[in-house]
Amino acid sequence: xxxxxxxxxxxxxxxxxxxxxxxxxxxxxxxxxxxxxxxxxxxxxxxxxxxxxxxxxxxxxxxxxxxxxxxxxxxxxxxxxxxxxxxxxxxxxxxxxxxxxxxxxxxxxxxxxxxxxx
Amino acid sequence: xxxxxxxxxxxxxxxxxxxxxxxxxxxxxxxxxxxxxxxxxxxxxxxxxxxxxxxxxxxxxxxxxxxxxxxxxxxxxxxxxxxxxxxxxxxxxxxxxxxxxxxxxxxxxxxxxxxxxxxxxxxxxxxxxxxxxxxxxxxxxxxxxxxxxxxxxxxxxxxxxxxxxxxxxxxxxxxxxxxxxxxxxxxxxxxxxxxxxxxxxxxxxxxxxxxxxxxxxxxxxxxxxxxxxxxxxxxxxxxx
Numbered sequence: 001x002x003x004x005x006x007x008x009x010x011x012x013x014x015x016x017x018x019x020x021x022x023x024x025x026x027x028x029x030x031x032x033x034x035x036x037x038x039x040x041x042x043x044x045x046x047x048x049x050x051x052x053x054x055x056x057x058x059x060x061x062x063x064x065x066x067x068x069x070x071x072x073x074x075x076x077x078x079x080x081x082x083x084x085x086x087x088x089x090x091x092x093x094x095x096x097x098x099x100x101x102x103x104x105x106x107x108x109x110x111x112x113x114x115x116x117x118x
Numbered sequence: 119x120x121x122x123x124x125x126x127x128x129x130x131x132x133x134x135x136x137x138x139x140x141x142x143x144x145x146x147x148x149x150x151x152x153x154x155x156x157x158x159x160x161x162x163x164x165x166x167x168x169x170x171x172x173x174x175x176x177x178x179x180x181x182x183x184x185x186x187x188x189x190x191x192x193x194x195x196x197x198x199x200x201x202x203x204x205x206x207x208x209x210x211x212x213x214x215x216x217x218x219x220x221x222x223x224x225x226x227x228x229x230x231x232x233x234x235x236x237x238x239x240x241x242x243x244x245x246x247x248x249x250x251x252x253x254x255x256x257x258x259x260x261x262x263x264x265x266x267x268x269x270x271x272x273x274x275x276x277x278x279x280x281x282x283x284x285x286x287x288x289x290x291x292x293x294x295x296x297x298x299x300x301x302x303x304x305x306x307x308x309x310x311x312x313x314x315x316x317x318x319x320x321x322x323x324x325x326x327x328x329x330x331x332x333x334x335x336x337x338x339x340x341x342x343x344x345x346x347x348x349x350x351x352x353x354x355x356x357x358x
Contacts, residue, residue, distance in 0.1 A: 047341050047342060077339075
């Protein structure tokens with residue numbers, strides 16, 4: 001069930017990306033193997049999209065970066081549950097990058113601090 | 119004829135009507151339940167961006183649709199992104215990959231799409247007064263049983279250039295034919311064959327087919343879409 005839902009989101013991305021006041025067009029969804037790790041500053045599953053803010057440290061320095069993600073409903077069906085991701089957790093996102101190379105991306109999947117994937 | 123004979127014959131006739139009615143009802147399949155996108159056994163995931171056949175749009179309609187896409191394509195904005203339901207025929211042709219639930223009554227079939235908690239009501243009894251109807255993104259749907267087939271006609275649609283696949287005018291009529299089948303593995307499949315007739319937008323009727331698979335044990339989830347906007351608004355009020 002989980003895998004089929006993730007596939008459904010990945011293949012039917014337009015609806016999964018139904019993001020209020022944001023756009024799918026700014027993400028390069030052809031790149032699907034980019035992994036980004038960071039400390040959770042905000043994780044708000046919602047419909048039509050989820051908001052994730054991570055504190056990221058890399059060659060550019062340490063800063064807060066905002067990501068979009070699948071809908072609450074899609075994350076729930078993929079295995080996310082309330083309390084699974086908390087502020088301060090170190091998590092990893094499978095995040096398609098922005099087309100213009102700016103910070104952020106679209107979270108195709110999440111690996112929670114306890115290793116749970118959704 | 120003696121009164122007792124009349125009563126007996128009347129009773130037999132009524133019994134016959136009841137039996138005939140029960141037989142008709144028995145022919146009708148029950149669509150009640152939660153349904154998800156159908157994928158044939160062993161079939162791979164659907165491919166994104168697959169080429170679509172060009173639609174036979176009239177020039178004026180094509181200009182409207184092109185203007186809409188010129189407006190939103192650069193940003194990728196969609197109605198769903200702004201918490202608006204899909205509307206017909208997109209709702210019944212996929213509803214964004216989310217499941218739908220059908221609740222079947224004798225006089226109405228309720229279709230609840232998880233995405234945006236969008237609802238279609240398919241009335242099976244007498245049509246409502248024309249004066250009570252007005253255009254809507256899902257229109258007004260009236261159905262009838264033809265044996266084990268459900269035929270649904272949808273009218274009173276709003277013009278919708280924002281339909282992802284089949285934009286239409288306010289003159290569009292959609293006829294759907296629903297049938298229920300059982301796969302070799304016992305799973306139930308609901309098939310809808312749709313014909314969209316819209317002389318204002320198209321030079322010929324459009325046909326499409328959609329299959330849904332029964333999903334026992336799955337429940338529809340709530341789909342609050344405006345909650346983040348409301349919370350942002352509240353936060354804005356707190357800041358002032």
